[in-house]
Amino acid sequence: MADKIAPATAPITAAPGTPLIDMRNISIAFGGIRAVDDASIDLFPGEVVALLGHNGAGKSTLIKILSGAYKRDAGQIFVNGEEASISNPRDAKKYGIETIYQTLALADNVDAAANLFLGRELMTGWGTLDDVAMEAEARKVMGRLNPRFQRFKEPVIKLSGGQRQSVAIARAILFNARILIMDEPTAALGPQETAQVGELVKQLKSDGIGIFLISHDIHDVFELADRVCVMKNGQVVGTARTTDVTQDEVLGMIILGKCPPGAIPGPGALKIAA
């Protein structure tokens, strides 16, 4: 029972200049296709970095490498300045990296509490599942995210899209994540729930959690993110502070791969013939 209170790893002690996450020169290929090609990206405490790009640009793949779902072919990942070895989802969770997947990745046939604690169940002294304690924790965290939620006894397949989304979010924040990956967190939500997620992101940010946000909604991104990182064809086009670029310029990066002056170009930036 103690592991739900203690942070997943040591508290953040590194110097403010040290990124929480530093992925360097990551590559992965499926068959002959280089889904991610020499991509580098970093994330600082209390920062929201949005990953943008077309479908198939490689953003989800890059993020799945960080969350341990895929094994990278090349490159390094540093967590808090120290090289991390992440080869499966359990490793990632050990480093305090939690993910909200686009598909939500919920086990549809079990209830909310079982999903929240999937893989990290609370046990009684007898070594059996402590369902009552898990339900109590679930009620606490769900009460924070979605106060009207009451359907704790039902399999999550019976819940609405927004309710399922809040279960997935609750699972990610339940274990004191330090790095949160949100893959299209508002895709299934209505306007009110989207605003709730926005509030949540700001709250988590103020707690010093670093967030990778994958989104198609460029307005959302400009509202929530501190920096944007645009990918195209598996490569990073460029990274920019949201204050230094306009929405149109970012669209140009997504569509044409054209890096504006306010952004730091990556290997995927369009080379303009001088």
Next chain:
Amino acid sequence: MTDTTSNQPVGSTATDKARASELSAVGRFLKATELDTRMLGMVGALLVIWVGIHILSGGLFLTPRNLWNLSVQTSSVAIMATGMVLVIVMRNIDLSVGSVEGVIGMIMGVAQAEFLIRVVGFQLGNPWLWIIALAAGVALGLLIGAFQGFIIAYMEVPAFIVTLGGLLVWRGMAWLITSGRTVAPLDTTFQLMGGGPRGSIGATASWIVGVVACVAVAFMLLNGRSQRKRFHFPLRPVWAETLLGVVACAAILGAVWIANSYPWPIGIVRQYAQQNGITVPEGGLYIAHGIAIPVLMAVAVGIIMTFITKRTRFGRYVFAIGGNPEAAELAGINTRWVTMKVFMIMGVLAAVSAAISSARLNASTNALGTLDELLVIAAAVIGGTSLAGGSGTVMGAMLGALLMQSLQSGMVLLGIDSPLQSIVVGAVLVIAVWLDTVYRKRV
């Protein structure tokens, strides 16, 4: 299976629209007791079949003797069905259980009747005979399960193919061990696992088992209630809890009463009286069977398997993997190892069933358990296990086994020819799954 309760709300013809939005009396009852309507439907279907056959057979079915025999006949398939639930919940299938049962029965028979006596030099009746034979069988079941499970989980060959191969391989092995010769008789203690007058625990012990079970039911209800109280969760109304407890205890004690109403046959009583120097009184000596040992084994397996599925991490993972394999993997669950463990459990259960079936026959034959895989799968599916994975209960599968066996032995009582029996069982399976599909869509 059939949803007999909520199709027709009470007084349905007079129900007006305003009331339809509220819960009907049946609905309120179900909500208060938190009972599974599907399970209730199954119990209802079982009762309909029992009463129907009883009437058709002119009062032969619902007798202590027939019900007692039915319970013994059901044990073997019911035990394997509990394991098949886990296999099917994980979106796999095991077609090899009948053959695994056969080969293990053969090994256990040869071990106790030949190998340990001729090669090791044990005397007949040595208690180690049955202990070693049973342990060897269970170990072999575990190994076979681990072997098939490894190929399925780590070498990624579909379970259908691996166990289809197993169906042929293990049946062939069962034949090879003695070149098709039947091994008999078995150790007298080992035979107790097959039931029969001596393989039953008698009246007094049966009542004790019944009372202990009732106390356990009461304790579980109270414990569940106090747990929920501790966290201020919604509670079931007291009347609902009481009703559940009373019904469960009545069912348990009723079953014990029936088992105790079936006396030993006169011949065995006379033999027993002679051996123990008792003079049989004028009206005959009444010795009750009580609960049969294989039935106790099946109940124990049912309780253990229910505990595993509901209360352990492993059981939770089995269901989560069945619901969404990708999500389970992303949650950090070692899905391959869980898969392998499920097949290992299935192997052990096949070994227990093999012990019961061969003990009941008092012989090991290479045909032991032939076609059992189909009965086991049918029992699990009739019991509400979805072939799409992710849902199913141990209790339901055992009820499914009882339902299948009731149909079969009922048809024997009615004198229906065996080809017709197959036709009925096959049709019932398809209809049951169809009804289940309809039920799932509606809810």
